[in-house]
Amino acid sequence: VPARNPPSHHRGIAHRGPREDRGVIAERILKIARASFAEQGYAATTLRSVARDADVDPALISYYFHNKSGLLDAALVPPHAWTDRLAAAAATPIADRGAHLVRCLIVSWEDDPVAAEFHRAAILTAAHEPIALQRLAANFATHILNAVSARIDDDERLLRASLASTQMVGLAITRYIWQAGPIATLPRDDVIRTIAPTIQRYLNGPLHV
C-alpha cells in the first residue's frame, strides 16, 4: 500500500494516470517551477501558482514533490545530458581539458535547449536564493573538481576548480544571459581558443605567473 494516493482528480483517468505520464507531467511542472523560481523568486512561488500555470491539480504537485522545498530540489537537479558531457570533458587528457570544458559549456547552452533553460533558470534563481546557490555550487564544483588532476593536494585542487568556475560562470553570464559585447556573438571556435588557455592554466598551469 503506498503511503500517499494520487489525487482523486487524476485517479479516474485510466489512460492518463500519473504513473504512466509521471515523467512527462513532472517535467512540465518542473519547467514551470524553474521559470517561476527564476523570475518570481522562491518566496513568491507557490505550489498553487505552479499548478495553475502547468494546468495540473495542486495535489499532484504535492504528491510528486511533497512540498515547495522538494519542488526546488527537483528543479535544481541538472539534466543528465549536461552532467554526462561535463564528466566526459573532465575525463579527456589533461592537456586538452580546458578546451573540452569550454566546448561542453557552449554545446549545453547552444545545442541543448533543455540544458540551456536549466542553466538560465538556475543562475537567476541562485542570485537570490542561498539554498539554490549552495546546491548548484556544490554540484558544479564536484564536476569541475574531477577535471583537476587527482595528484594535487586537496586544498589546491579545490582552489583550482574554484578558479576555473569563475571563468566558466563569467563566460556563461556575459555570453548567454547578458549577451553583452563581442563575446556574445564571437564564433564558438574563437570562444574556445581564447578562453580555453585560461581554464587550462587554472587546471594544471602555474597559478602565479
Place this chain on the structure above:
Amino acid sequence: VPARNPPSHHRGIAHRGPREDRGVIAERILKIARASFAEQGYAATTLRSVARDADVDPALISYYFHNKSGLLDAALVPPHAWTDRLAAAAATPIADRGAHLVRCLIVSWEDDPVAAEFHRAAILTAAHEPIALQRLAANFATHILNAVSARIDDDERLLRASLASTQMVGLAITRYIWQAGPIATLPRDDVIRTIAPTIQRYLNGPLHV
C-alpha cells in the same frame, strides 16, 4: 522661473528644503530604488513604493527623477569613486594593468560599501532588465576598453575588453554574490596573483595560446 516647483509638502520647511538636502535625500531615494529594482524587479517597483520605503513624498521623487525610467537611469550611474579607480587602473603601465584592474575590483567590493552596494544591485537588476543591462554593459565596457592598448585595431580592442569583462564579472559574482567555494575566502593578494595573469593575457597577450 524653474519649470517645476518642489512639491508643496516640502516647500514650507525652510531648514529642510529640497535644494539644501537634495544630495542626501536623492541618495537615500536611490539606495532604496536600487534595492527594489534588484530584489523586486523593474516592473514591480513603483515611485509610490520607493517613496514609502524612503519615507519621502512621491511627488519629490517625480520632481527629482521625473519618472520610473529616470529613477532607473539615476540608480545605474556608477559611483565616482569606482569609475575614478577604474580609470586610474586603466592608466597604469600596460604590464601591470591586469593586477591593477583586479585590485580595483577587490577594493570596490571590499573597502567601499557604497560601490559594493551599487555593484550588487546593478548585477541583480541586469539579470532581469535588458535596459539596465545595456546601460551597465556599455559603461563598464568603455572603462575596460581604456585599459586595452590604443595601438590595437578597434575590433580586437573591443574583443579584448569583452574577454577581460568575462573574467571580471565571473570573479565578482562567484566571490561576492554567490560567495561559493575557495574563491570566496581566498586572501585578496592571492586573488590578484592568480586572476591578474588572465586579465593581462586578454589585455595584451596572445589571444590563442
